[in-house]
Amino acid sequence: MKETLDRSAFRRSIPILAARVLPAQTGLMLKAEAMKRSIMNLPKVRSVVSDPADSNDRLVLLRVQHEADLSPEARTYLEHQNAVLTTYTLELDYDYWTADEILQAILPENLLEGSPTGFAITGHLAHLNLNDEYLPYKYIIGQVVLDKNKRIRTVVNKLNSIDTQFRFFKMELIAGEPNFIVEHHESDCRFTFDFSKVYWNSRLHTEHERLVQQFDPTDVVADVFAGVGPFAVPAAKKGCAVLANDLNPESYKWLVGDLVRASCEDGREFIRKVALGALDNPFPPYTGPKATRSQLKEKRRQQQGPPIASSTFEVTAAATSTTPSNTLQPPSRSRISHFVMNLPDSAITFLDAFRGIFNGEREKQLYLDAPMPMVHCHCFTRELEPELAKKDITERVQDRMGLGRALGGVEEDAVSLHLVRSVAPNKDMYCISFRLPREVAFEAVEA
Ligand SMILES: C[S@@+](CC[C@H](N)C(=O)[O-])C[C@H]1O[C@@H](n2cnc3c(N)ncnc32)[C@H](O)[C@@H]1O
Structure with a gap:
């Protein structure tokens, strides 16, 4: 195992030629057509430096040694400018080289x-998926990734095993701090969680956004396998x-938010109990979009400032939402949409839990004449x-679901199927969305 990175091995002293000129000449020289291919043009290296022999002069570095x-x-151009040619030693060190260049050398x-330098970032943590042949070099690879990416403080390599129940990757630290609690931003929300103990996949963020777009702000949403809440x-x-549920206590721990009611139980139990739970303990009504910080600030400013005729400024829904109207209060929310x-891997196998979920007297009253909830169920298929x-x-x-007919029948919306992503050459991930069939939800099932 090669474990140490010798940064000093990347120092190079390169003798080059430079043109000594007055500071006022450098601007034109850098732009001159005649000099285009002759001036030093390296990433992270300045083309003009102070002359070590006389700080009143400048050296324009050239790409040649002779x-x-x-x-x-x-x-000809340099002669016209009365530039004096001199030698200069260009010093390059570890900071100059890119991660790929360093690894190519090692x-x-x-x-x-x-x-091997491809990686994904979650918060301050980079996760690599190194092939076996790179494992003897994993600590060096990790160190180079750490050195070359200022945002990253921890580098891990994913091991080949995944926690079968809670779906998170096992991983080992290969560089940086052993700190797996990340703060990650997605969809304008901040998520904090222990990356080594919960499921998180940044590649799903368009899927998260796609479904959330389909929700109305007044809806009640039940997330059966919520993870940390994307x-x-x-x-x-x-x-x-x-109502957000996850069986992994570590996910449940991080599931927070003003209108998120978290639970930690098996998805099947959650599906069976959630409708009654929402009836027993309804959510407050939706009162319009939350005021942004700047809207709140503006409102406070207006309240404190001199009286202004009300017609001179507009009161937006957002700005009013913090003071709920005392006249027409919308109803509290208990019906799941x-x-x-x-x-x-297995969400479809949980669907039988929907059989008879609205059978209780109170659930019947609420759902019998109302639209049935939509179910968005993710799954894999090998049919391409x-x-x-x-x-x-x-x-x-x-x-x-024990449905004796085709899904999406009479009075139901068409079933929609969305290809989320291809997870392997012969395996696709889909989301099937359908309205929960009435005969399933109201089925008389034995307790
Ligand atoms: C694929 S992850 C999805 C997490 C999140 N919804 C997302 O989109 O990133 C599935 C989640 O289901 C949870 N889980 C696994 N088995 C469960 C069960 N029987 N009941 C409830 N949650 C379960 C896992 O802990 C994991 O967080």
Whole structure:
């Protein structure tokens, strides 16, 4: 195992030629057509430096070591400017080289083809997925990633095993602080969680946004497999009342938010109890978008300042939302409009839990004449043709709910299927969205 990185090995002293000129001449010289191909143009290296021999002069660094290597146009231009040619030593060190250049210099020849420096970032933490052949160099690779990315303080390598129940990756620290509690931003929300103990996948962020867009701010949303809340928290930020559940106590711990009611139980239990729970303990009514900080500040300023005729400024819904109207109060919220089920490996197998969920007297009263909730259920399929994927998924959903007919029948919206991403060459992740069939939710099932 190669464990230490010798940064001093990356020092280079390169003798070059430089043109000594007055400070006032440098601007024009840098722009001169004749000098275009002759001036030093390296990333992170300044083309003009103070002359170490006389700080009143400047040295314009040239890309050549000998005068004979200058182009004829450059030589003529320098002569006209009365520039004096002199030697200069360019000092490059570890900071100059890119991560790839450093690893190219360290790794053996047979490993130079691939790029082990690819990584994803969550908060301050970079996670790599190193192939076995790079493992003897993992600490050096980690150190280079750490050195070359200012935002990163911790570097981990994902191990090949995933926690089968809670779906998070096992990982090992390869550089930096052993601090796995990250603060990550997605959909204008801040998430704090222990990356080594919960599921998080930044590649799902468009899927999170896609579903949250479908929610109305007045909706009650039940997230059966909520994780640390990438659907739940943005939905609550929008105004939705959210019931967020996750069996992993570590996810539950971080599930917070004004309108997020968290629970930590098996998804099946959660589905069975959630409707009654929301009836027993309704959410406050939706009172309009929350005022932004600047709107609140402006409102306070107006309240404190001299009286202004009310017609001279506009009162927005947002600005009024902090003082709920005492005349027409919207109803409190207890009817669920959406179920979210992102546990693609097995979410479909939980669908039988919906059988008879609205059978109780109070649930019947609430849901019998109201629209049924939408169910958004994530799943995998090995059918890569869209039509075959749809057939495979809808059949599994119907079977699991004991539905004796095709999903999306009379009076129901069409079933929609959304391809979330391809997870392997022969495996796609989908989200199937459908309205919970009445005969399933009101089915008389034995307790
Ligand atoms: C694929 S993750 C999705 C998390 C989050 N919704 C997201 O989109 O990133 C699935 C989550 O389900 C939780 N989980 C696994 N089995 C569960 C069960 N039987 N009941 C409830 N939650 C479960 C895991 O802990 C994990 O956080």
